[in-house]
Amino acid sequence: MQQSTAQTPPGAAGAQRIALLKVLGPAHVWALGVGIVLVGEFMGWNFSVGKGGAYGSLIACWVIGLLYTCVAMIDSEVTSTVAAAGGQYTQAKHVIGPLMAFNVGLYLVMAYTMLEAGDALVVGDLMKAVAAEFGHADLDPRPFVVLTIAVLAFLNYRGVYMTLTVNFVITAAAFAALVILFFGVSPWEPGKVLLHRELLVDLPYGWIGVIAALQFGMWYYLGIEGTCQAAEEVRSAGRSIPLGTMSGMITLLIAASITWYVAAGLMPWEYLGQAITPMYDAARLTGSTPLQVILFVGTIFSAVASANGCINDASRAWFSMGRDRYLPAWFGAVHPRYRTPYRAVLFLIPIAVVFAFQAPLDQVITFSILSGLLGYTFMSINMVRFRRQWPLGSIKRGYVHPFHPLPAILLLLLCGATYFATFLGYGATLLAVMAFYIIASLWFVFHRYKFVRRGDQFTMPWPRPRGY
Amino acid sequence: MDFWTLISYAAWGIAILLLLWMVADFWRVAQDYDEDFLLSSREGEE
Numbered sequence: 001m002q003q004s005t006a007q008t009p010p011g012a013a014g015a016q017r018i019a020l021l022k023v024l025g026p027a028h029v030w031a032l033g034v035g036i037v038l039v040g041e042f043m044g045w046n047f048s049v050g051k052g053g054a055y056g057s058l059i060a061c062w063v064i065g066l067l068y069t070c071v072a073m074i075d076s077e078v079t080s081t082v083a084a085a086g087g088q089y090t091q092a093k094h095v096i097g098p099l100m101a102f103n104v105g106l107y108l109v110m111a112y113t114m115l116e117a118g119d120a121l122v123v124g125d126l127m128k129a130v131a132a133e134f135g136h137a138d139l140d141p142r143p144f145v146v147l148t149i150a151v152l153a154f155l156n157y158r159g160v161y162m163t164l165t166v167n168f169v170i171t172a173a174a175f176a177a178l179v180i181l182f183f184g185v186s187p188w189e190p191g192k193v194l195l196h197r198e199l200l201v202d203l204p205y206g207w208i209g210v211i212a213a214l215q216f217g218m219w220y221y222l223g224i225e226g227t228c229q230a231a232e233e234v235r236s237a238g239r240s241i242p243l244g245t246m247s248g249m250i251t252l253l254i255a256a257s258i259t260w261y262v263a264a265g266l267m268p269w270e271y272l273g274q275a276i277t278p279m280y281d282a283a284r285l286t287g288s289t290p291l292q293v294i295l296f297v298g299t300i301f302s303a304v305a306s307a308n309g310c311i312n313d314a315s316r317a318w319f320s321m322g323r324d325r326y327l328p329a330w331f332g333a334v335h336p337r338y339r340t341p342y343r344a345v346l347f348l349i350p351i352a353v354v355f356a357f358q359a360p361l362d363q364v365i366t367f368s369i370l371s372g373l374l375g376y377t378f379m380s381i382n383m384v385r386f387r388r389q390w391p392l393g394s395i396k397r398g399y400v401h402p403f404h405p406l407p408a409i410l411l412l413l414l415c416g417a418t419y420f421a422t423f424l425g426y427g428a429t430l431l432a433v434m435a436f437y438i439i440a441s442l443w444f445v446f447h448r449y450k451f452v453r454r455g456d457q458f459t460m461p462w463p464r465p466r467g468y
Numbered sequence: 469m470d471f472w473t474l475i476s477y478a479a480w481g482i483a484i485l486l487l488l489w490m491v492a493d494f495w496r497v498a499q500d501y502d503e504d505f506l507l508s509s510r511e512g513e514e
Contacts, residue, residue, distance in 0.1 A: 017508040084511045136472040143479035150483035157490050232511075323509060333506040336497060346490055459512040 020085060021339040023161045024234040029227045029244020031168035032312060034251050035305035036112075036223030038174050039119060041252075041259045042279045042299045044219035044365070050273025051425070052213030053204040054264040060210065060217030061256050067414040068221035070407035071376055072249040074383045076242035079228040080398025082460060083237030085341075086320030087228030087313075088375055088382075093324070093457055095386045096378075102326050102444045103437055104378050108229075108317040111371035113348055114364045115223065116310035117355035120148040122303040126277075126296070145356050149349060152308045156315060156345045159338045160233050167308050170301040175255060177298025181283060182258045184291050185265070193286060194265030201269065214414075214421040218369055220256040224248055225375065226309055229316040238398025311345065311352075318344040325451045326444070366426045370433045373418055380412040389465035 048057040075088075084090045089105035124141030131139035155163045185193040203209055227245040234240040263278050266285045275281050283295035319341030322331025335342040355364055384405055392400060401407065422430050497506070 016505065017510065018505060019509050086511075090511065131472045134472075136470065139472050140476055143476045143483065147479040147483040150486040154486045154490060157493075320511070323507075323511065329507060332509065333503075334509045336501050336506065342490075342494065342497070346494055349487070459510070461512075 018334045018336060018339070020233050020334060020341070021160060022233055022235050024164060024230050024240065026240045026243040026247070027168055028161075028164035029230050029234060029240050030248045030251070031164050031171050031305075032230055032309050033224045033227040033245055033248035034175070035167040035171040036115070036226045036309035036313070037221055037248075037252055037306070038171055038255065039122065039299075039302040039306040040219035040222055041178060041255050042174070042295075042302045043122070043275075043277050045216060045256070045259065046263065046272050046275055046278040048213035048216035048219070049264075049269050051205070051216060052209035052211075053202070054200055054260075054269045054272070056203050056205070056210040056213045057217070058260050058264070060213040061220050061260055063414065064214060064217035064220060064418070065253055065256065067218075067376065067411060067418070068224055068252070069249055070411040070414070071225050071379060072245045073401040073407050074379050074411065075225050075228050076245050076399045077397060077401045078379075078383065078386055079231050079245075080238045080241045081395065083231040083234075083241070083398070084320070084459070085229060085232035085316040087231060087317065088225065088379065089317055089320055090231075091228075091382055091386075092378060094460060095382050095389065098326070098449060098452060098454075098457070099441060099445065100378065102321070102448075103441060104375060105317050105321045105326060106437065106440055107371040107375045107378075109314050109321075109348075111368045111375070112223075112226070112310040112314035112317070113352050114355055114359075114368035114371070116149070116152075116307045116314065117352045117359070118361055118365050118368065119303045119307035119310065120145045120352065120356050121361055123148045123300060123307075126300055126303070130296075142357065146353060148304065148307060149311075149352050149356070152304070152311050153345055153349050155308065156311045157335070157338065157340060157342050160230075160312065160340060163308060163312060164230075167305050170308075171305045174298045174302040174305060175251065177294045177301075178255055178258050178279070180294055181279065181286075181291060182262055184283075184288060185262055185286060187261065194262070196265045199266075199268055200264065204269065208424075211417065211421050212424045214418045215369070215425055218372070218418065220259075221249075221252050222369060222372055223306070223309065224252060225372075225379075226313040229313040232316075242399040311348070314348050315341050315344040318348060324457065325453055326448065363429060366422075366429045367433055370422060370426075370430060373415060373422070374433075374437070376411060377415045380408045380415065383408040383411075389467070390462060391466065394466070395460075395462045 048060045078091045082091050082094055089101055089108060092104040093101035124145040127144040128139045128141045227241060231237050231241060263272055263282050266282045272278055277299060280295045280299055283291040318331055321327045322329055331344050333343045387404055
């Protein structure tokens with residue numbers, strides 16, 4: 001790749017084109033999806049326990065697991081067919097239209113950049129906690145937040161292969177930490193370490209508490225849909241995207257069940273529901289120093305992997321929108337040597353730092369979750385239109401998901417229930433998020449859309465949609 | 469200056485160095501390559 005670009009003399013633009021590198025395989029796709037999510041197993045999911053008790057959290061874990069299984073199935077089919085950077089943004093552009101695409105692109109960038117800021121804050125807070133353990137009580141976490149963002153942005157700037165190979169290693173290590181903790185508490189000997197019989201109680205707030213728990217149940221899986229952003233950089237989209245996404249979803253279902261089982265057997269729901277680092281606390285309760293160290297390292301690795309994947313995904317979405325002129329075309333540049341969307345990577349660094357330092361963490365995370373939820377709502381509508389406009393057999397699909405339209409309908413219903421759950425806990429934030437996207441849409445319609453080259457929008461070699 | 473203060477300064481230093489490297493490389497690319505070439509990527513093309 002370096003040879004081909006190095007031979008290109010400046011100014012010889014028309015002769016040669018540049019593109020993102022196609023170097024990724026299914027393991028990288030797995031690392032991207034699971035890497036973004038796994039931090040939610042180490043912290044965050046347990047707030048669902050505070051809303052609905054331990055059983056309420058388990059119900060939320062499996063109900064939301066169903067929501068994300070639908071997301072993974074739908075994404076696998078559409079992305080393996082619309083194999084381009086931008087993921088759901090590109091799908092929206094092809095299947096629904098420009099305004100939907102603009103909004104979906106914005107959901108993606110906001111969700112990932114805010115999650116990246118939250119992850120970097122977690123790394124900073126963990127460093128502060130370690131310093132406090134060693135007697136340095138008031139360590140400033142900010143340099144570690146900036147260092148995390150800078151190192152990961154540097155990796156992303158230099159190349160996607162190394163970025164996601166690193167993500168594979170640290171995500172696998174973080175997942176292994178959860179598995180080691182599971183075996184460390186002797187699950188085959190109930191009552192020895194795990195005290196489910198004593199700690200599990202009925203639903204403390206009834207079924208309304210279970211509904212309220214759905215919002216935080218998203219933490220178990222939030223971000224698995226990020227696998228789509230790798231579509232333009234995988235060697236075979238038809239193989240890698242479904243394989244990486246589905247195996248990622250299976251990994252997360254296992255991780256979520258292990259997480260709940262261990263934590264609910266070690267801590268009463270009143271404590272677990274407000275713990276900041278529940279899995280590290282679980283390791284401390286076992287009294288095993290090696291387990292504590294492993295879970296601490298796992299927590300750090302999961303936060304770093306999540307931030308890394310978020311930078312990768314946010315930059316691809318921003319790059320794609322620039323390439324289509326939904327944003328200034330300047331952002332659509334590819335680095336001539338590293339073949340990455342380097343301007344998008346660079347531009348999003350200060351935005352992540354501002355989110356990390358200026359916005360409250362819970363609001364940042366809620367905004368991120370709601371942006372994700374808006375994206376899932378779009379996916380259900382998108383899937384129905386996709387199959388209606390291009391029925392099976394009319395175009396080549398990399399993967400066909402079974403039981404259509406059941407996953408799309410189920411996804412829409414579960415999104416509705418989760419909106420209601422979010423409204424119960426964060427009604428004002430929900431309305432603020434809606435207002436933000438409406439204002440952004442008005443800006444796009446009245447100011448930006450005139451720059452979009454409408455004729456260049458449809459890039460897939462497909463026949464005209466049915467009913468066109 | 470204790471260990472943790474030193475680590476904090478090191479974190480600032482490394483972060484600033486990495487950011488400066490990216491900005492410098494960004495500038496170098498802008499000088500060495502034609503803008504049309506950098507923007508020549510097309511969706512769906514190999």
